[in-house]
Amino acid sequence: MRQEMNPGGRVTVELGTDGVAQVRLIRADKMNALDPDMFAALIGAGHALHEMKGLRAVVLAGEGRSFCAGLDMASMANTSRHDRAPLTERTHGAANMPQQVAMLWRKLAVPVIAAVHGVCFGGGLQVASGADIRVVDPAARLAVMEMKWGLVPDMAGYALWKGMVRDDLLRELTYTNREFTGEQAGAYGFATIVDANPVARATAIAAEIADRNPHAQRAAKRLFNRYLEATTDEILMAESVEQQALIGSKNQIEAVMSQMEKRRGVYSDP
Numbered sequence: 001m002r003q004e005m006n007p008g009g010r011v012t013v014e015l016g017t018d019g020v021a022q023v024r025l026i027r028a029d030k031m032n033a034l035d036p037d038m039f040a041a042l043i044g045a046g047h048a049l050h051e052m053k054g055l056r057a058v059v060l061a062g063e064g065r066s067f068c069a070g071l072d073m074a075s076m077a078n079t080s081r082h083d084r085a086p087l088t089e090r091t092h093g094a095a096n097m098p099q100q101v102a103m104l105w106r107k108l109a110v111p112v113i114a115a116v117h118g119v120c121f122g123g124g125l126q127v128a129s130g131a132d133i134r135v136v137d138p139a140a141r142l143a144v145m146e147m148k149w150g151l152v153p154d155m156a157g158y159a160l161w162k163g164m165v166r167d168d169l170l171r172e173l174t175y176t177n178r179e180f181t182g183e184q185a186g187a188y189g190f191a192t193i194v195d196a197n198p199v200a201r202a203t204a205i206a207a208e209i210a211d212r213n214p215h216a217q218r219a220a221k222r223l224f225n226r227y228l229e230a231t232t233d234e235i236l237m238a239e240s241v242e243q244q245a246l247i248g249s250k251n252q253i254e255a256v257m258s259q260m261e262k263r264r265g266v267y268s269d270p
Helices: 036-051 073-077 097-105 124-131 158-161 167-176 182-188 197-208 214-227 232-246 250-260
Strands: 002-005 011-017 018-027 058-062 112-116 119-123 133-136 141-143
Touching: 011 036, 018 197, 036 097, 036 167, 073 124, 073 133, 097 112, 097 124, 097 158, 097 214, 112 124, 112 197, 119 124, 124 158, 133 182, 133 197, 214 250
Parallel strands: 018 058, 058 112, 112 133, 119 141
Antiparallel strands: 002 011, 011 018
């Protein structure tokens, strides 16, 4: 069932029978630019996905000509500073609201695949960077755009790009706001896969993910979310804790049996 996130009808969420949720930014007339209603709708989508039964993977994409053109500067200019919480206020755990819009994809328990086409600038690039995997059209246009407006990336970009993009290249792209293509994004590290049909490719990857032990998928994501910051000793222990819980479990046995019998696995949900 297709569920529209309010206010403003900016985002839809639809869960398929295979456990793959299709999330769409639907402000197509503005190339899915981020305004206060889009922020609220994306966070609403995150809450809905967090509570969703049977969820195995997420595909995040934009309707219309682009993934996301970044901040809607006109809309933001019309919003009084007094109407917004200070950016230093932590409204969502360790993050503020704009940061949560990008970080929520990393915080979701299941893998998220972003499908990027058209324009993906500034805040839009940071939203896409929150995904586990990014499939990007080779003709897409991307940019770390904030310096054009006298600003810095502040929607979790620095946290998400760490380990993804080479440091000196990221500095050059940030200081100059130089545009680059989806093809270049693959070489730079912003794109995991470059494909001319990103939604179809992302959906195929999500379906493959959904056909694996969901407890193991979630355990792997927990490990990925820790390993860049943890010490070697902490990582070794975290691996052991996750594996100990998986070995001999119902879903792990089903994974083995389905492989041996060359059939799809039938798994119980976490």
